[in-house]
Amino acid sequence: MTYKVTEEGNVSTVFLNGEIDMDVTEKAKEVILPLVESGKEVHLNLKDVSYMDSSGISVLIESHQKALEKNTKVIIKEVSKSVLKVIMMAKLEQILNLG
Amino acid sequence: MNFFNTAVNQVSESKDFPVNTASLKEVRTFSRDVFEKINLPQNQKDELVLAIAEAAQNIVKHGYKGVEQTNDKMEIKISLKDGNLEIGFFDKGKAVVPQNVQHRKLDDIKPGGLGTFFIKEIMDAAVFKKDQKGWVNHLVLTKKI
Numbered sequence: 001m002t003y004k005v006t007e008e009g010n011v012s013t014v015f016l017n018g019e020i021d022m023d024v025t026e027k028a029k030e031v032i033l034p035l036v037e038s039g040k041e042v043h044l045n046l047k048d049v050s051y052m053d054s055s056g057i058s059v060l061i062e063s064h065q066k067a068l069e070k071n072t073k074v075i076i077k078e079v080s081k082s083v084l085k086v087i088m089m090a091k092l093e094q095i096l097n098l099g
Numbered sequence: 100m101n102f103f104n105t106a107v108n109q110v111s112e113s114k115d116f117p118v119n120t121a122s123l124k125e126v127r128t129f130s131r132d133v134f135e136k137i138n139l140p141q142n143q144k145d146e147l148v149l150a151i152a153e154a155a156q157n158i159v160k161h162g163y164k165g166v167e168q169t170n171d172k173m174e175i176k177i178s179l180k181d182g183n184l185e186i187g188f189f190d191k192g193k194a195v196v197p198q199n200v201q202h203r204k205l206d207d208i209k210p211g212g213l214g215t216f217f218i219k220e221i222m223d224a225a226v227f228k229k230d231q232k233g234w235v236n237h238l239v240l241t242k243k244i
Contacts, residue, residue: 019127021120021123021124021127021156022120022123022156022160023120051127053123053149053153053217054213054214054216055156057213058213059210065210085145089217089220090205090216092208
């Protein structure tokens with residue numbers, strides 16, 4: 001997994017790339033959670049994420065819940081077809097903010 | 100080896116993997132390579148790869164919980180015969196108590212606890228067998244395809 005972060009006003013966009021499994025979830029959390037903790041709105045761009053398993057879904061849930069605590073939002077952008085399928089299998093499409 | 104890239108209806112391939120998170124990518128690669136030989140919709144191949152990866156992840160995450168590093172291997176065997184797909188997982192981690200293998204309730208939204216749910220959604224059955232032959236656990240996932 002690789003990533004890129006861009007900033008515009010109070011919105012940080014994290015572009016994730018590659019496959020997100022248990023081996024990289026700590027790295028993903030290290031990138032995303034501090035941005036959420038800082039109170040920024042975080043957009044997670046998943047167009048280049050080709051695979052995500054339950055560990056990756058856990059990162060999305062944790063980020064979403066942390067954002068609620070901090071009174072901000074995590075919005076999932078341009079979710080790839082394969083990741084959307086896993087989100088839907090977990091019945092999270094109504095819980096996570098899919099923008 | 101399948102030189103002509105034609106789909107086959109019988110497969111039996113197995114591979115050992117070190118028990119660590121870095122192996123999960125190799126597990127997916129192995130599974131994709133095997134399913135490449137079988138005539139199935141890509142969509143279904145992707146689901147099967149996810150189920151296999153989740154089961155392998157459970158071995159690393161739960162079977163070796165609290166173990167910093169190990170030289171142990173886990174073996175994954177994918178077999179297809181007469182439309183019956185069988186995927187075996189052998190490991191030497193902590194003995195699994197099948198009744199304790201539960202996924203979280205889907206409406207109890209929290210990180211974790213979804214891997215087993217995905218396996219159950221994708222496969223027809225997941226059974227721990229008692230024919231471990233030198234291993235501690237032998238999980239068998241099956242699906243009619």
